[in-house]
Amino acid sequence: MKKLLFALLLLGAGRETRPNILVLIADDWGYGHAGVYGDKVVRTPTFDQLASEGVLFQRAFCASPSCTPSRAALLTGQHIHRLRDSGNLWSTLSPKIDVYPDLLEKQGYTVGLRGKGWGPGDFKADGRARNPAGPNVKDFGDFLKGVPADNPFCFWFGSSDPHRAYEKGSGAKSGLKAEDVVVPPYFPDTPDVRNDILDYYFEVQRFDRDCADLLKTLEASGRAADTIVVVTSDNGMPFPRCKANVYDSGTRMPLAIRWTSKIKPRVVDALVSHTDLAPTFLEAAGLPVPPEMTGRSLLPLLKGEAQERSRVFFGRERHANVRQGDLSYPCRVIRTADFAYVRNLRPDRWPGGDPEQYFAVGPFGDCDNGPTKDVVLSDRACASFQGAFGKRPEEELFDLGKDPHQLKNLAADPTYAEVKAKLRAELDAWLKETGDPRALDPASDVFDKYPYHGKRG
Numbered sequence: 001m002k003k004l005l006f007a008l009l010l011l012g013a014g015r016e017t018r019p020n021i022l023v024l025i026a027d028d029w030g031y032g033h034a035g036v037y038g039d040k041v042v043r044t045p046t047f048d049q050l051a052s053e054g055v056l057f058q059r060a061f062c063a064s065p066s067c068t069p070s071r072a073a074l075l076t077g078q079h080i081h082r083l084r085d086s087g088n089l090w091s092t093l094s095p096k097i098d099v100y101p102d103l104l105e106k107q108g109y110t111v112g113l114r115g116k117g118w119g120p121g122d123f124k125a126d127g128r129a130r131n132p133a134g135p136n137v138k139d140f141g142d143f144l145k146g147v148p149a150d151n152p153f154c155f156w157f158g159s160s161d162p163h164r165a166y167e168k169g170s171g172a173k174s175g176l177k178a179e180d181v182v183v184p185p186y187f188p189d190t191p192d193v194r195n196d197i198l199d200y201y202f203e204v205q206r207f208d209r210d211c212a213d214l215l216k217t218l219e220a221s222g223r224a225a226d227t228i229v230v231v232t233s234d235n236g237m238p239f240p241r242c243k244a245n246v247y248d249s250g251t252r253m254p255l256a257i258r259w260t261s262k263i264k265p266r267v268v269d270a271l272v273s274h275t276d277l278a279p280t281f282l283e284a285a286g287l288p289v290p291p292e293m294t295g296r297s298l299l300p301l302l303k304g305e306a307q308e309r310s311r312v313f314f315g316r317e318r319h320a321n322v323r324q325g326d327l328s329y330p331c332r333v334i335r336t337a338d339f340a341y342v343r344n345l346r347p348d349r350w351p352g353g354d355p356e357q358y359f360a361v362g363p364f365g366d367c368d369n370g371p372t373k374d375v376v377l378s379d380r381a382c383a384s385f386q387g388a389f390g391k392r393p394e395e396e397l398f399d400l401g402k403d404p405h406q407l408k409n410l411a412a413d414p415t416y417a418e419v420k421a422k423l424r425a426e427l428d429a430w431l432k433e434t435g436d437p438r439a440l441d442p443a444s445d446v447f448d449k450y451p452y453h454g455k456r457g
Contacts, residue, residue, distance in 0.1 A: 018284075018285045020154070021152075024229070025071075025234060026204070027158070027160050027161060028236065029254060030236040030237040030249060030253075032254075035048045037254065041181055042204050046231075047211065047231055053260065054258030054259065055267070057255040059271045060273070069088065069091075073273075076097055079294050092121055093132050095126060100281050104152075107287060108151060110147040110148070110153045112137040113131055113156045113157075114157050118131055118133050125451070140214050141221075144221045162203030164369070166196070176202065186241045186384060187384060196371040196372045200237055200239075228259045228284060230277065236249050244316065246331045248406060257298070264304065266304060272298060312335050314333050314335070322358050327448050328447050330346055332345065332427060332436070340397070341423035344393065344395070344396070347391060347392055376388055376389070377389075393409065396409045396411055397409065
């Protein structure tokens, strides 16, 4: 009896020390657009402060530059080619695939969601009773009041910022200056583009303010020190050649993680993936990481320990329904510190969607409509149009030290033949190892056959 009581006491002590999990995720916020990353226009004091108190990641990547698969990968700890329907936008997510909120809830965590969780899509279509990110609640403060004192919690706040559409001129009205904007070289530098970026910044700042409100509520609850706080985004900014593209402008993510009671502030340059977050949460909670998860726990990095992180993988399948026959534009990528190797698996298709509207969005509908897209489409002979919407070769290779914006494809350059062959072999081996249907059967277009659950038109 004494041994049993002692075991129960140990179990209770362990449960009391399990960390809370708070994920704050933006919708279409790209890497670099924060003060702590060196952007001198956008104002992100909340993110900057949290980064100074925790770990700031310089090379974090989503698993796919598209909302639904990116969020699915974060929740499941698996890369998108393993997620069946949920490799696509406007899909579903099978209840046979575990998500970390459910696994934590089964072990006593109180789980909640406010805002945009997994999606867009129809989680009920495959038998789920609730959003994979958790049950909806109206208010984080009320949620915390309902969490028993000896229970840890798992909460997901999903903003709709800075997703389009924007209020035109909102950035300038808030005091941001168009002349201060650094326009990426893949956009035309025009007043319309500069002001479009300001409007995007305005919504990034609104997300930052929302994060501040939630963090104040957390602090007031007395649970902040034992809470793992993650601030990130799902994919790049909703502009040409960004969101829905596998270049850094679509896949490289802002990411800061704070766990005041356990980790010290630092900046990490290692290459990490959103698929690493679910294993991190489970390990921190003292739970086993399911073997099907392809991500790896970040706890060693968070604690300042060495961990091999020399490469990261990501890809994309069908984004919006914008090609005849409901077709995707499948890509697979291996990214190291020095190079990015891209495999465009169906180079005969238009990467940004068909030039004429099919069902969703409009011409080249994998890019959200907006002023910058209008400027690019107004001159189809310009380099910006070709870079965003022109057809691409089967292979792309970029030397990131010389070409950080990934504008010069070196795949056909004999000087880089050895590098290309090595990265190609590593990518192929990893895709086969992790069961990518397209690697196991190159003729497979299984992702094109999954139902599209979005509006057609």
